[in-house]
Amino acid sequence: MSVSTAVPNARISNFYVPFLLILPTLAVFYGIYMAIMGQVSTFDVVLCLVLGAMTEFGVTFGYHRMTVHKSFVAQPWLKAIVLALGSMAFQGPVINWSSVHTKHHAMSDQPEDPHTPTIRGFFFAHFEWLLEMNSDKMNAIREKYAGRYLKDPMYLFFDRTFLFWSVFSLLFPAALGFLVAGWWGAWSAFIFGGLIRVFMTSHVTWCVNSVCHIAGGRMFNTTDKSRNNFLVGIFALGEGWHNNHHAFPSSAFHGLRWWQIDFTAYAVRVFEKLGIVRSVVRIPEAFLEKKLGQNVEV
Numbered sequence: 317m318s319v320s321t322a323v324p325n326a327r328i329s330n331f332y333v334p335f336l337l338i339l340p341t342l343a344v345f346y347g348i349y350m351a352i353m354g355q356v357s358t359f360d361v362v363l364c365l366v367l368g369a370m371t372e373f374g375v376t377f378g379y380h381r382m383t384v385h386k387s388f389v390a391q392p393w394l395k396a397i398v399l400a401l402g403s404m405a406f407q408g409p410v411i412n413w414s415s416v417h418t419k420h421h422a423m424s425d426q427p428e429d430p431h432t433p434t435i436r437g438f439f440f441a442h443f444e445w446l447l448e449m450n451s452d453k454m455n456a457i458r459e460k461y462a463g464r465y466l467k468d469p470m471y472l473f474f475d476r477t478f479l480f481w482s483v484f485s486l487l488f489p490a491a492l493g494f495l496v497a498g499w500w501g502a503w504s505a506f507i508f509g510g511l512i513r514v515f516m517t518s519h520v521t522w523c524v525n526s527v528c529h530i531a532g533g534r535m536f537n538t539t540d541k542s543r544n545n546f547l548v549g550i551f552a553l554g555e556g557w558h559n560n561h562h563a564f565p566s567s568a569f570h571g572l573r574w575w576q577i578d579f580t581a582y583a584v585r586v587f588e589k590l591g592i593v594r595s596v597v598r599i600p601e602a603f604l605e606k607k608l609g610q611n612v613e614v
C-alpha cells in the first residue's frame with residue numbers, strides 16, 4: 317500500500333463530499349420543511365442571501381480575478397478580507413482552488429481539463445469531478461500549478477487556515493441567530509445562513525464550469541467551448557460571461573458590453589475610484605474589436 321505524501325490541504329479535498337455535496341443538499345429539504353411549518357424568519361432568508369453574496373464575491377473577486385488572473389492589485393487589508401470571504405464559501409483552500417482553475421485554463425475542454433462538460437457530460441463538470449478529486453490527484457495538481465501562489469505569504473496563510481474559516485462561516489450565522497432569537501434562532505440561522513447558503517453558492521459557481529461550457533452565445537473565437545450565459549452572469553456576479561473570460565483571462569471585466577451585467581466588475585471600478593484597488597487590467601477597445609471580427613465557431 318502506498319503512503320500518501322499529499323500536503324495537508326490536498327488531503328482536505330477528501331472531505332468535500334459530505335460537507336459540500338451531502339449536508340447542504342439535505343439542509344435544503346429540511347429548509348423546505350421548516351418553511352412549510354412556518355419556522356423560517358425574514359432574518360434567516362436575509363442572512364442566507366447576504367452571506368451568500370458576500371462569500372460568492374470572495375470567490376469571484378478574491379479567488380478568481382485577484383488571485384488566479386492578477387486582474388488587479390488590492391490593498392493588503394482588502395486582499396485579506398476577500399480571501400477570508402472566499403474561504404468561507406466552502407469551495408476549498410485558496411491554493412487548491414487556484415491550482416485547479418489554472419489547470420482548467422491550461423487544458424480547457426481537453427481530456428486533462430479537471431471539469432469539462434464537453435467530454436464527460438454536464439453532471440461531471442457540475443460536481444462529479446469533485447468525487448474524483450482525491451488527495452493524491454489534488455496534490456499532483458498543486459505540484460504542477462501552485463508555484464506562484466505558494467510564494468505569497470497571504471495566500472499561504474489563508475490556504476492553511478481554510479478549515480477555521482469554513483467552520484467560522486457556519487458558526488457565525490448561528491451566533492447572529494442566537495442573538496436575535498435564542499437557541500431556535502441559532503439553529504435556523506445555521507441551516508439557512510450556513511448550509512443552505514453553501515448549497516446556493518456552490519451550485520452557482522459550479523454552473524460556470526458546467527452551463528458556461530455548454531449553453532449560451534460566443535462572442536469570441538477561443539480554442540475551448542466556453543460560452544456567455546446571461547443568467548449565470550447575474551447569479552455568479554459576472555462570471556457567466558465565460559467566453560469573454562476565456563478570450564481575455566486577465567481582464568478585470570468579464571462583461572465587455574454595457575448590457576453584460578457584471579457585479580464583480582462594478583465593485584472593481586468603485587474600489588479603483590476609492591484607491592483601494594490598482595493596476596486594473598483592461599483590454600483596449602481596438603483589440604476587442606479586432607477579436608470580435610474573427611469568425612466565431614459555435
Ligand SMILES: [Zn+2]
Nearest residue numbers: 420424542558
Ligand atoms: Zn471555463
Ligand SMILES: [Zn+2]
Nearest residue numbers: 417421561565
Ligand atoms: Zn479564470
